[in-house]
Amino acid sequence: MSPDRAVLRRALDRGEEEGGSVEFKERLTEELHLAEGRLESLAAQLRHRVLSGDGEATYVVGVTDDGGLAGISPDEFSESMDVLSLLAEEAGAHIEDVETWGVDGVADAAAGDEPDGIVGVATVREGTVLEDDDHIVVGTAGHVDHGKSTLVGSLVTGEADDGEGGTRGFLDVQPHEVERGLSADLSYGVYGFDDDGPVRMDNPHRKSDRARVVEESDRLVSFVDTVGHEPWLRTTIRGLVGQKLDYGLLTVACDDGVTETTREHLGILLATDLPTVVALTKADLVDDERVNEVEREVERALREVDKTPLRVDRHGVEAAIEEISETVVPILTTSAVTGEGMDTLDELFEALPKTAGEVGDFRMYVDRTYNVQGVGAVASGTIKSGEVEAGDELLLGPMQDGAFREVEVRSIEMHYHRVDEARAGRIVGIALKGVREADVERGMVLLPVDADPDPVREFEAEVMVLNHPTRIDDGYEPVVHLETVSEAAAFHPDGGQLLPGDAGETTVRFKFRPYFVEEGQKFVFREGRSKGVGTVTAVHTDGSE
Incomplete structure (x- = not known):
């Protein structure tokens, strides 16, 4: 038995117990299980399971009451997850993770055929999903070896770097991945704040640790990675242009100074009207005179493009927060090794306001596509304007021939959590009904069904x-x-x-x-x-x- 399938076997072996945290369900339907009186009863049952599991319950869907593998269709499984999400919300909990397997048709599925049925394990955890009206998304940029990933690694973990880029290792993962289920977090680092200060990650490689930060934080900061190597500038551009970013963070190493790549990244950040902070990194490697010299280089580069530099060490954090804009660029000195400037960055990110989302109807450009077993075609990206709900009918396109196709929103996931709706600025994965994943391409757009859009060549x-x-x-x-x-x-x-x-x-x-x-x-x-x-x-x- 594979490690993945062992998760299912362990849940089945534990079985349903009166005081246990495991619940078997063959199928959940809106008509039956959300009816008046039934919803409250099932939510109370879910709450009991969560409390029995010290804050975590396991729901096995697609099985009989005695744990037999029944299997249900992908549409039935999707509806079951939607119902379970509503029950969890009613009980003050949320779905943290979903894993699915094909039953009966497993061998054929490996050859590319659809399985006869779906069985899945949903992990339900206590606590509601963060309402992220105060969630900011920061796009990072900078020349290769200018300490961008090391700086972010130290920010999100609170760990000092060893001088060899050790904290960068926390972030050496794909910025967007799907692990046996639907995932839609484009960021490569995330941390947050509560009443006591920063909420940091112990291990960014663990999905559960990222979910913990989301749950515990009243304020969330996500970093969208870009690439400093010149051959991969297209990835940098995609990160800065393709996402709904609130701020830019440009790193300039004190030992290297402003390079041609620095100027290009700065030009892209500012040309897209993104309020930007410049962090001078690696201050521990040089003396104060060199730091001042690089700071002057950055100021000259900013003035060349009609931007006003603002030295944070001279004017203070409050001034930087009040003045940062498309024309005013705060500059501060940092070291991930000594910790210089890290507290200042924390102060900035804790207080910087969420930039206003675009006003208008729902609009989301597709960034990535996936086919998730039991869910189907998934389009992920950042919502540019408006809002979307599960069950909404949308237009997807244009296709190669310029046509737009009607699709339906099966479900929405944000930060590893299934949600009922999402608004402008959110990075989401939207499961779509009515289209194959092979027909969904990056660069397509999702719009309201009555939008009447024109293809543009x-x-x-x-x-x-x-x-x-x-x-x-x-x-x-x-x-x-x-x-x-x-x-x-x-x-x-x-x-x-x-x-x-x-x-x-x-x-x-x-x-x-x-x-x-x-x-x-x-x-x-x-x-x-x-x-x-x-x-x-x-x-x-x-x-x-």
């Missing part, structure tokens, strides 16, 4: 060239990063060309397929050593075919 934009070895001519084909879209596109600049440092108008046409594009959206473009930023000024819906 071509648009007008105002662009600025941050870096280019020569000049941009008519027909230039970089990769355009707009929301979660990453697509080659042809540029046709007014006047026929653009030089490094130039700003001008250009027509942009996606090379392979249409996307959902709106006026005012920011984007980044790159090709080789060439980089630039732009804003959509008009769309050509008649050029979308």
Whole structure:
């Protein structure tokens, strides 16, 4: 028996006991189990199981009363999890984790066929899910070896670095993963605050530890990773452009100073109007004179792009919190080894306000897609505006031919917890009914079913060239990063060309397929050593075919 399946076997072996924490259910339905009087009874039963398990209960779904493997259909299992989520909420608890297995058709499923039925184990834990109106998402950027991951590793764990990047090891994991179930946390580090101060992670590799921080915190801070190596700048751009970030955190190492990559990352952060903090890292490796020299380099780089630097050590944390904006950039000195500046960063992140979400109807660009057994197609990403609820009907697209398809929201998960609804700024995974995972692609958008959207193949934009070895001519084909879209596109600049440092108008046409594009959206473009930023000024819906 595999380790995964051993989880199921252990739950079955423990069995249902009068005073135990395990409950067997073949199926839960909205019609039967949420009826008046039944909901209260089942919620009381769930509460009893949670208390019996010292704050944790195990629900085995898809089995008979005596523990026999009955198996239910994916639709029935999804409905059962929705009902269980409501029962848990009624009992002051939440679903922390769900694991599923195929029954009867296990051998065929391994060959790619659907299993005959689903059986699953849901872990229900005491406590409600954090209402994260005060949850901020921070996008990190910086040149390779400038201490970005080490700094975040020390922040989220409270551990001092050993001088060799030891705390970076806490974060050497994929920033987004699915482990035998639905998971939708794009961040690579998270910590929080309660009335007593920071709530940190003991081991960021443990999903349960991350869930603990979410549960215990009144205020949550997630860090979205980006990559400092030049060959992977596209990943950095995706992290900064494709997510609904509240703030940027740019690291500049005191022993290295401002590099070309630093300038590019700074340009991308500020061009997308993201309020940004600059942390001078590795202060323990140099003397005070060198720290001051690098600080002046950063100030010059900021003034070159019409931004105002604000030294936190001179003006204070309160001033930084009040003044940070698209034009004012706080700068502070840190060391993950000595702890210098770490308390100041804690003060900043505890008090920085959540930036206002976009006003309007629901809109979410797909960042990643998964097929989860018992759930089906899952689209994950950051909600740009509006809100979404389980059961909502949405439009997904555009498809390759420009059409949008009607889908239904099976369920929503946020921070490893199943939730009934989610709003702008949340990083979520949405299980979709009515579409195969193979048909869902990054760059597609989810919209209300009555949105009547147009596919866009071509648009007008105002662009600025941050870096280019020569000049941009008519027909230039970089990769355009707009929301979660990453697509080659042809540029046709007014006047026929653009030089490094130039700003001008250009027509942009996606090379392979249409996307959902709106006026005012920011984007980044790159090709080789060439980089630039732009804003959509008009769309050509008649050029979308």
